[in-house]
Amino acid sequence: MTGVTLKGAIKRYGQTQVIHGIDLEIEDGEFCVFVGPSGCGKSTLLRMIAGLEETTEGEIRIGQRDVTHMDPAKRGVAMVFQTYALYPHMTVAENMGFGLRMNGVPKAEIDKKVAEASEILKLDPYLKRKPKALSGGQRQRVAIGRAIVRGPEVFLFDEPLSNLDAELRVEMRVEIARLHQEIGATMIYVTHDQVEAMTMADKIVVLRDGRIEQVGAPMDLYRDPDNRFVAVFIGSPAMNFLECDVVDGTVRHPALTDTIPVTKGVPSDARKVTLGIRPEHIGVDRSGDTCTVDLTEALGGVSYSYLLAPNGDKLIVEERDDQRSKAGERIGISVRPERAMLFDPESGQRLR
Amino acid sequence: MTGVTLKGAIKRYGQTQVIHGIDLEIEDGEFCVFVGPSGCGKSTLLRMIAGLEETTEGEIRIGQRDVTHMDPAKRGVAMVFQTYALYPHMTVAENMGFGLRMNGVPKAEIDKKVAEASEILKLDPYLKRKPKALSGGQRQRVAIGRAIVRGPEVFLFDEPLSNLDAELRVEMRVEIARLHQEIGATMIYVTHDQVEAMTMADKIVVLRDGRIEQVGAPMDLYRDPDNRFVAVFIGSPAMNFLECDVVDGTVRHPALTDTIPVTKGVPSDARKVTLGIRPEHIGVDRSGDTCTVDLTEALGGVSYSYLLAPNGDKLIVEERDDQRSKAGERIGISVRPERAMLFDPESGQRLR
Amino acid sequence: ELTGELRIFLDTSNPAPRATMEAMIGRFAEKHPGLEIETTVIDREAYKTQIRNFLTADTPDVATWYAANRMRPYVEAGLFEDVSDLWAEPEIAENLASTKGALTIDGKQWGVPYTYYQWGVYYRKDIFDELGLSEPKTWDEEISNCQKIIDSGRACYTIGTKFLWTAGGWFDYLNMRTNGFDFHMDLAAGKVSWEDERVKQTFANWKQLIDMGAFIDNHQTYSWQEALPFMVQGDAAAYLMGNFAVAPLREAGLTDDQLDFYQFVTINPDVELAEDAPTDTFHIPANASNKEAAREFLRFVVSAEEQTIINNGQNLGQLPINAKSSVDDDKFLQEGFKMLSTNSPGGVAQFWDRDAPAEMAKVSMEGFQEFMVKPDNLDKILAKLERARQRIYDN
Amino acid sequence: MTAVDVTEHESWFHRNQQRIAPWLFLAPGVLFFMVYVIIPVFQSFNLSLYEWDGLGAAEYVGMRNYEDLYWEWVDRDAFYVSLKNNLIWLVMYLLAIPAGLFIALFLNQTVWGIRLYKSLFFFPFVISQVVVGLVFTWFYDPTFGLLNEFLSWFGLGPVNILGDERFVTYGIIFAGLWPQTAYCMILYLTGLNAVDPEQIEAGRLDGAKGGRMLWHIILPQLRPATFIAFVVTIIGALRSFDLISIMTQGGPFGSSRVLAYYMFEVALSEYGFRMGYGAAIAVILFLIMLCFIAYFLWSMYREEKGH
Amino acid sequence: MFPKPIEKQPRAVQISYQALLPVALLLWLGPLLAVALFSIKPEADFTNANYWGLPSSFEGAKNYGQVFFNSDMPRYLLNSFLITVPTVIGAVALSCMTGFALGIYKFKSNLWIFFMFVAGNFVPFQILMVPVRDLTLDLGLYNTKTGLVLFHIAFQTGFCTLFMRNFIRALPFELIEAARVEGISEWRIFWYVVLPLMKPAIAALSVLIFTFIWNDYFWAVVLTQGAESQPVTAGITSFNAQFRAAYHLMSAGSIVAALPPVAMFFLMQKHFIAGLTLGAVK
Numbered sequence A, B: 001m002t003g004v005t006l007k008g009a010i011k012r013y014g015q016t017q018v019i020h021g022i023d024l025e026i027e028d029g030e031f032c033v034f035v036g037p038s039g040c041g042k043s044t045l046l047r048m049i050a051g052l053e054e055t056t057e058g059e060i061r062i063g064q065r066d067v068t069h070m071d072p073a074k075r076g077v078a079m080v081f082q083t084y085a086l087y088p089h090m091t092v093a094e095n096m097g098f099g100l101r102m103n104g105v106p107k108a109e110i111d112k113k114v115a116e117a118s119e120i121l122k123l124d125p126y127l128k129r130k131p132k133a134l135s136g137g138q139r140q141r142v143a144i145g146r147a148i149v150r151g152p153e154v155f156l157f158d159e160p161l162s163n164l165d166a167e168l169r170v171e172m173r174v175e176i177a178r179l180h181q182e183i184g185a186t187m188i189y190v191t192h193d194q195v196e197a198m199t200m201a202d203k204i205v206v207l208r209d210g211r212i213e214q215v216g217a218p219m220d221l222y223r224d225p226d227n228r229f230v231a232v233f234i235g236s237p238a239m240n241f242l243e244c245d246v247v248d249g250t251v252r253h254p255a256l257t258d259t260i261p262v263t264k265g266v267p268s269d270a271r272k273v274t275l276g277i278r279p280e281h282i283g284v285d286r287s288g289d290t291c292t293v294d295l296t297e298a299l300g301g302v303s304y305s306y307l308l309a310p311n312g313d314k315l316i317v318e319e320r321d322d323q324r325s326k327a328g329e330r331i332g333i334s335v336r337p338e339r340a341m342l343f344d345p346e347s348g349q350r351l352r
Numbered sequence C: 001e002l003t004g005e006l007r008i009f010l011d012t013s014n015p016a017p018r019a020t021m022e023a024m025i026g027r028f029a030e031k032h033p034g035l036e037i038e039t040t041v042i043d044r045e046a047y048k049t050q051i052r053n054f055l056t057a058d059t060p061d062v063a064t065w066y067a068a069n070r071m072r073p074y075v076e077a078g079l080f081e082d083v084s085d086l087w088a089e090p091e092i093a094e095n096l097a098s099t100k101g102a103l104t105i106d107g108k109q110w111g112v113p114y115t116y117y118q119w120g121v122y123y124r125k126d127i128f129d130e131l132g133l134s135e136p137k138t139w140d141e142e143i144s145n146c147q148k149i150i151d152s153g154r155a156c157y158t159i160g161t162k163f164l165w166t167a168g169g170w171f172d173y174l175n176m177r178t179n180g181f182d183f184h185m186d187l188a189a190g191k192v193s194w195e196d197e198r199v200k201q202t203f204a205n206w207k208q209l210i211d212m213g214a215f216i217d218n219h220q221t222y223s224w225q226e227a228l229p230f231m232v233q234g235d236a237a238a239y240l241m242g243n244f245a246v247a248p249l250r251e252a253g254l255t256d257d258q259l260d261f262y263q264f265v266t267i268n269p270d271v272e273l274a275e276d277a278p279t280d281t282f283h284i285p286a287n288a289s290n291k292e293a294a295r296e297f298l299r300f301v302v303s304a305e306e307q308t309i310i311n312n313g314q315n316l317g318q319l320p321i322n323a324k325s326s327v328d329d330d331k332f333l334q335e336g337f338k339m340l341s342t343n344s345p346g347g348v349a350q351f352w353d354r355d356a357p358a359e360m361a362k363v364s365m366e367g368f369q370e371f372m373v374k375p376d377n378l379d380k381i382l383a384k385l386e387r388a389r390q391r392i393y394d395n
Numbered sequence D: 001m002t003a004v005d006v007t008e009h010e011s012w013f014h015r016n017q018q019r020i021a022p023w024l025f026l027a028p029g030v031l032f033f034m035v036y037v038i039i040p041v042f043q044s045f046n047l048s049l050y051e052w053d054g055l056g057a058a059e060y061v062g063m064r065n066y067e068d069l070y071w072e073w074v075d076r077d078a079f080y081v082s083l084k085n086n087l088i089w090l091v092m093y094l095l096a097i098p099a100g101l102f103i104a105l106f107l108n109q110t111v112w113g114i115r116l117y118k119s120l121f122f123f124p125f126v127i128s129q130v131v132v133g134l135v136f137t138w139f140y141d142p143t144f145g146l147l148n149e150f151l152s153w154f155g156l157g158p159v160n161i162l163g164d165e166r167f168v169t170y171g172i173i174f175a176g177l178w179p180q181t182a183y184c185m186i187l188y189l190t191g192l193n194a195v196d197p198e199q200i201e202a203g204r205l206d207g208a209k210g211g212r213m214l215w216h217i218i219l220p221q222l223r224p225a226t227f228i229a230f231v232v233t234i235i236g237a238l239r240s241f242d243l244i245s246i247m248t249q250g251g252p253f254g255s256s257r258v259l260a261y262y263m264f265e266v267a268l269s270e271y272g273f274r275m276g277y278g279a280a281i282a283v284i285l286f287l288i289m290l291c292f293i294a295y296f297l298w299s300m301y302r303e304e305k306g307h
Numbered sequence E: 001m002f003p004k005p006i007e008k009q010p011r012a013v014q015i016s017y018q019a020l021l022p023v024a025l026l027l028w029l030g031p032l033l034a035v036a037l038f039s040i041k042p043e044a045d046f047t048n049a050n051y052w053g054l055p056s057s058f059e060g061a062k063n064y065g066q067v068f069f070n071s072d073m074p075r076y077l078l079n080s081f082l083i084t085v086p087t088v089i090g091a092v093a094l095s096c097m098t099g100f101a102l103g104i105y106k107f108k109s110n111l112w113i114f115f116m117f118v119a120g121n122f123v124p125f126q127i128l129m130v131p132v133r134d135l136t137l138d139l140g141l142y143n144t145k146t147g148l149v150l151f152h153i154a155f156q157t158g159f160c161t162l163f164m165r166n167f168i169r170a171l172p173f174e175l176i177e178a179a180r181v182e183g184i185s186e187w188r189i190f191w192y193v194v195l196p197l198m199k200p201a202i203a204a205l206s207v208l209i210f211t212f213i214w215n216d217y218f219w220a221v222v223l224t225q226g227a228e229s230q231p232v233t234a235g236i237t238s239f240n241a242q243f244r245a246a247y248h249l250m251s252a253g254s255i256v257a258a259l260p261p262v263a264m265f266f267l268m269q270k271h272f273i274a275g276l277t278l279g280a281v282k
């Protein structure tokens, strides 16, 4: 088992640069998730690690080996594709054993490995079936099985669950997490579903436009994002942002009755600052009347109110109690200073 | 503007009956959502109202008019399809104006109406484009625009958002809700996404196998479901069910340290009863040790713990505080009697 | 003793000639058991296009073809073997003298003939009798005969011009009778303008027949065989054709009482009668591999006995080219033989498409066909032919 | 194991297999295609500058063959007739498209046995044009043809379609339309299968019916089928040879020739063997076709780039 | 479905539609049925001008017997098979490879090579006539089935490549990537992964090419002569020359010549139509 190291990895397609020098260290046995908006380069980065895309510059190491220009097959990685990429004309067992067979592994050994993998994934009843005769979740399991059989040092997953429906997605998510615990290999997982990222990852890598925005454990990113982009990306509904004035060392906003003290990071000459606050951290003050409730959405246990601040800023507030806001109502809101985060209005960098 | 009334509406395809006599009253200006599992007849019912499917028996009224056997184009309804069904060879403006053009409306008037609708939907910049050159959300807006332009009395939506990705879905959901407020027409909306149903509906119609299970306002269904089917269907994660014994007028379960008094509806001779409790209504008792935490998923503001009760029942608990359960930990749980619902273990009917 | 393989290509695809040739080859094979003979019979029309190919590739040892201009391109391209040596043999030199000219180009002989046949008018004697007609001798008689036939609801002549050459036969006769053999040959050689008054006179005569409805309708859609039934069924009274038409007519059920023959009538009494008598020939391709056997085969074909056999009434029903062989006592052959040897002072033509260069033959016969369908287009047609003449003979 | 020794162990071929493999896979096919198709096209261009009877040596004549063709054009001669007929073919043959659409619409139902009907309707397409030609020759036969039999029921006829220079081309085209219509029918039937039913329903809600539905909603969706039908029909029309050869041999008096047949006649038929001249005609035909090839490739190129 | 599904129409419309179908079919296939009728008539019917009446006696066996035992027809048929089958195998094999190369690999000239095949496929083949004939002559393959087969393979490769390449393009590319990650060589990817997936395309293409080649007439005339190598389409014309005006035999001969592709079509209908609409170009 080995970790993965990227040093200044760059990818260019012709003139256009897609990955702009990624430095990243993934520990042995870690579950690392790449997230980011569509087109940010998640898949490209993963495929560079797999060797399916040539790395233009920089270095990729798996364990001690420099694999930058190595053949995909030699890297000791296995990849699970979004579309599963099962060979439709082979049975489940054949699919899983194909790579070994082509590499001249004796039949008995193949059978043994396939049996092991299918036991882990509970695929025994389906070994003789063709992929067509399987459900989406089962297919996904076969794809994972195919990866396991080869006993790779690193597993690569490219949005493996995005073709499943919501229920199955939850189920398979749990299963992959369990698999990771069981075999303990390094896994790199691409998704744009932040629930998956939050729930599965040991380490989340947030990408934007081919650059790393932040790397860290899920709850660290949630609690302590480095910049506005990460703050928006992690957590749902997304964090609210209020454009505030800095007056006398305090942060003020017309929607807030109380003020929030500036943090260390705020430059002394700052006049404006962006305050970030998650919907679940806003307190509702029914007696106040700074904001108008524009719309409410009740989801049962929780409901979201869309508020309009006096200066036109929009806010979403999560409410859980039985007493909830109604559209048209006017309410006040409160923010606890330790929950508030301050960002540079221009660069979006966290000020702390 | 007018409501829609169904009286004993039945649909048969050859021998198989698909809709078994639906009686339903939808008020003028109401936003009514049909939900239910796949194949329950939501689309069929909607299409019967649209006139796209012949109604085998029964009566359909729109306002005062009996439209049961009327031509779809004459009913004063407009429909938005799941796949948008935009005419790919027409520009956005042509798409929106096509219905009017077919009905011989003068060009100037068509242009005016298209301009109005595109203003509401912020489609102005795209009027000259073909649908291919639009994003999913824009297409969806065009489909809605096409419906608006015809100025129908009733809007019909068949899973209009299911082809959009999660973010857009939220955005469009809000937009449709606003549209409803703005033009105030009667809207019937099919979905199997319960968030949509909860947030948008004035009235939810829960269907199962071509029959109505329950009709009511969203929070009414959430708080007071008629049966287990509706209880499962509304609310996410789904309600937990515990098979309990009735002992001495109280309901007991090994996972619960305290007992819950039986409600009126429970027959006096009942020995078993199913207790329903939503994940958000379970209290965690860190000092207790009736349940094992199997797995936890932290989503930021909220986290879900998957618990194993002593008798093997599985439970999901929602936790919000900073102190959360960890996998492997043992905890106790508590249920407030007013949050618990009792169901007949056999029929699934609510006992109240 | 001859050995090896002898490949023979034949264009005698109609059933009767095919059988005749195969029988003849059988007899040849008997005499030369060491020889492995392979015979390929190709559809007569297809053969005309394919000869190019097989003369250059996959070449047989013996192939049928036609005399005179028709063989010129192959002679000039060096694809036919010079067989002057055969013609030097006394046996052939003496007995085949009459056809030597048709096979001579540049003073050498390039093949041997195996049959020739007269052309003329084959007619339904029973219909003539029924209408009280007798064989015409002059143009006027011809016209009046024809008128009577037409009045009886029949066409005078059947003809199928789909493959064009049948119309060429009519032109041959009309032109030779109107302007004489030499003029005809000059025209074929491109020495006379098609817009010459004399040519126009030929067409004027032709038009006379056409206008009165002498020919069957829709002849442009039929091959010559497809035109036969009109005569057999009595819808047409006569057929201007080569003697090979007799066999199928007989086969179709016409007896010798019903069928008779006369020489094409005189039109311009000032010109001498001339006839069409196309000669069919055997050649040895220059690329042949077994020329020794091929020569032997040619000798065999022209031998007096074989000529007697293959040309008799049961077989080809045509005229032998060997002076020593006897003409079958079939009445048509006798009559034809007599006609050609005594009553053709003007000369003997091969046939329009053998006397004229191929390209000209094609264009002109197309013109004849058009003329037969649309006689009013004559001027246009002649202008076109004249242009073609200038182009073709120019090169 | 280090990167260096890995690469050393691999053969050059192995390391570059992704770069070499396509060329190895392509080699036989490209070779064949070059030798038999691409090079001959250029040879034909070259040959059209020569006069050659296929036997002796070729004589360079420059543009003479084209000049001759030009004069034939001016004189309303064979070349003119062929070109004119080709245009008639092009235009008339396109009738197969609406006809095929019509039949496809007619058959686009689900009733018992419809599959069999569909395949029987498709039948003419599988039959050789040679047989089609024979069949129609008899159909048109002036004495006993079914056509005249049929016309006589209405007191019409007889007409000799193939013997009349006014009708002959149309007669042959009609025969050609028979299989071609079947072909277009199949294309449209599969096209109709792919028509989005929701769009039809949207159309119904919008009040489009019958012809207007067909025109505004169905036909635009059948565009791919129409495009393909168009391409194959044009190409079929320009390549038309078999039928003419079988039915009329270009007659009567050359009035049913098209370029494809004319060039065959000039180059390889009984009275022909003007190879250079034939090649010149082929070049003209090729240039006409080139418009369509270019159009096809262009639309294909756009599609490829669109992906 | 358009037009309105017939099940939703009134009963009367449904019945008249059902009745109209066979009538339309009869009209549509009229000429062909006439030939079938001719082929079982005795010769006498034609001399008696009984062209369209019922056959005065059933002579199908005799006529077809004549075709099979008393003419070159069986030889022509055999030739057709010997030409068609190797062509199908050759063209499909070549185009599987070219299609694979063009469909899977990205290299600069990819699209241009592809376009070369496509353009070549649309060339009016008359322009190839003289050079190809000369080439065949030079190779010593004139009037051999081999000569015809080689040309057909080459020419059909254009169409087949278009077809195969588009088919392979539609395959999920991940399959190839998955295989590459597993360390499978390109040749084995072709053989073990792509080829099995191309079975439907191969079937469709085979059927299609079979009928194309079987029905070829032009090249048969240009490149062969005589019964030893000509296929049935060319054979039928000389057959007809031999039995000129014997309509019963000509009809029987035509039917025999038409039968194999028709049988092919019926047996392999699904593939055939898939082929047409997938490749969609002749």
Ligand SMILES: Nc1ncnc2c1ncn2[C@@H]1O[C@H](COP(=O)(O)OP(=O)(O)OP(=O)(O)O)[C@@H](O)[C@H]1O
Pocket: A013, A016, A018, A036, A037, A038, A039, A040, A041, A042, A043, A044, A045, A192
């Ligand atoms: N072959 C290519 N040529 C040029 N640009 C490419 C190519 N492949 C990808 N790109 C570009 O690289 C960028 C990153 O693409 P990538 O597929 O890695 O995004 P992603 O993060 O996986 O997105 P998604 O979530 O949609 O899968 C995109 O802007 C894309 O347009």
Ligand SMILES: Nc1ncnc2c1ncn2[C@@H]1O[C@H](COP(=O)(O)OP(=O)(O)OP(=O)(O)O)[C@@H](O)[C@H]1O
Pocket: B013, B016, B018, B036, B037, B038, B039, B040, B041, B042, B043, B044, B045, B192
């Ligand atoms: N044309 C038809 N013939 C026979 N049965 C049909 C037909 N159309 C629909 N059904 C049946 O009617 C039932 C209801 O179908 P419907 O499409 O209304 O379900 P739905 O609730 O919209 O499901 P989904 O959420 O999957 O869209 C299904 O069981 C379906 O199989």
Ligand SMILES: [Mg+2]
Pocket: A042, A043, A044
């Ligand atoms: Mg991606």
Ligand SMILES: [Mg+2]
Pocket: B042, B043, B044
């Ligand atoms: Mg539905």
